[in-house]
Amino acid sequence: MKQTILVTGASSGIGLLLANKLHENGHTVIGTSRNPEKYNLPFKLLELDISSDKSIESFPKRLFSQIESLDVLINNAGYLVSGLAEETPIDLGRQQFETNFWGTVKLTNQLLPYFRKQRHGKIITVGSILGLIGLPTVAYYSASKHSLEGYFKVLRFELRDFNIKVSMVEPMGFKTNIGDSAVRSKVKIDDYDLLRKQTTAFSKEAFDTAPTPEPVVNTVLKIIDQKDPKFNFPVGQGAPFILTMQHYAYKAFENSILKRVRKAI
Ligand SMILES: NC(=O)c1ccc[n+]([C@@H]2O[C@H](COP(=O)([O-])OP(=O)(O)OC[C@H]3O[C@@H](n4cnc5c(N)ncnc54)[C@H](OP(=O)(O)O)[C@@H]3O)[C@@H](O)[C@H]2O)c1
Numbered sequence: 001m002k003q004t005i006l007v008t009g010a011s012s013g014i015g016l017l018l019a020n021k022l023h024e025n026g027h028t029v030i031g032t033s034r035n036p037e038k039y040n041l042p043f044k045l046l047e048l049d050i051s052s053d054k055s056i057e058s059f060p061k062r063l064f065s066q067i068e069s070l071d072v073l074i075n076n077a078g079y080l081v082s083g084l085a086e087e088t089p090i091d092l093g094r095q096q097f098e099t100n101f102w103g104t105v106k107l108t109n110q111l112l113p114y115f116r117k118q119r120h121g122k123i124i125t126v127g128s129i130l131g132l133i134g135l136p137t138v139a140y141y142s143a144s145k146h147s148l149e150g151y152f153k154v155l156r157f158e159l160r161d162f163n164i165k166v167s168m169v170e171p172m173g174f175k176t177n178i179g180d181s182a183v184r185s186k187v188k189i190d191d192y193d194l195l196r197k198q199t200t201a202f203s204k205e206a207f208d209t210a211p212t213p214e215p216v217v218n219t220v221l222k223i224i225d226q227k228d229p230k231f232n233f234p235v236g237q238g239a240p241f242i243l244t245m246q247h248y249a250y251k252a253f254e255n256s257i258l259k260r261v262r263k264a265i
Pocket residue numbers: 008009010011012013014015032033034035048049050051076077078079099103126127128129170171172173174175176177178179181
């Protein structure tokens with residue numbers, strides 16, 4: 001069935017690939033970007049900055065001047081703050097939450113009255129495997145994605161009687177622009193010199209060897225097609241193994257990560 005679908009952060013990476021695929025499949029797609037004038041895409045791109053209350057509050061009016069109803073909201077927009085936790089200024093952490101967590105929650109809240117009124121809809125949020133596990137250098141990113149897990153887990157209960165389905169997609173590392181647009185802390189504390197070198201090399205290797213994000217797109221397509229999707233959809237090679245290991249053998253999981261980090265240089 002052809003649907004009307006909103007994809008936030010559709011100018012790049014996962015969102016761009018997803019919005020293009022949905023458009024090709026015949027759905028009505030509205031994408032968003034902070035700078036829509038920069039792009040020439042086959043689907044409609046509206047301006048939205050999820051770190052700005054003003055932009056979020058004015059968005060439904062702009063959206064519903066283009067479409068009559070909305071079937072699926074895909075919360076995809078987000079970015080990465082990276083740096084060892086103690087070396088990352090709190091302000092960078094706050095900004096990370098302002099976009100990844102609060103921006104996503106505020107936009108969802110703006111659109112919920114429309115979904116409730118029509119008594120159907122799907123809300124699919126692109127979290128991260130880092131919303132389910134932790135790794136060095138991504139404390140605030142990981143915390144923002146863990147927070148999304150908690151928020152949408154609760155929302156899913158509360159929206160069930162309105163026939164609004166809530167799911168999360170949790171990608172492992174995929175090749176997009178997230179590394180290039182990451183905000184990296186510049187603070188350096190001598191005690192962390194070795195760990196910083198190791199984690200920088202570890203992250204570089206992870207970004208360099210990451211696959212392209214088709215599996216994430218295919219997972220979202222699957223959720224859109226399902227009548228009653230489950231909540232969690234981890235995506236990427238080894239994701240089920242990592243999650244099982246974390247659940248049943250936390251110390252072994254931790255040691256295997258640290259071993260790889262220490263071997264990275
Ligand atoms: N790539 C990965 O390995 C990976 C893994 C797990 C989860 N994720 C998640 O996947 C999602 C997409 O990331 P990506 O990897 O595709 O990165 P990307 O290529 O950098 O794309 C990020 C998108 O988010 C938009 N965006 C960023 N900040 C925004 C803001 N304040 N308001 C509105 N839009 C904003 C950008 O649009 P404009 O710059 O045009 O505004 C862009 O379209 C993110 O939520 C990310 O956390 C990615």
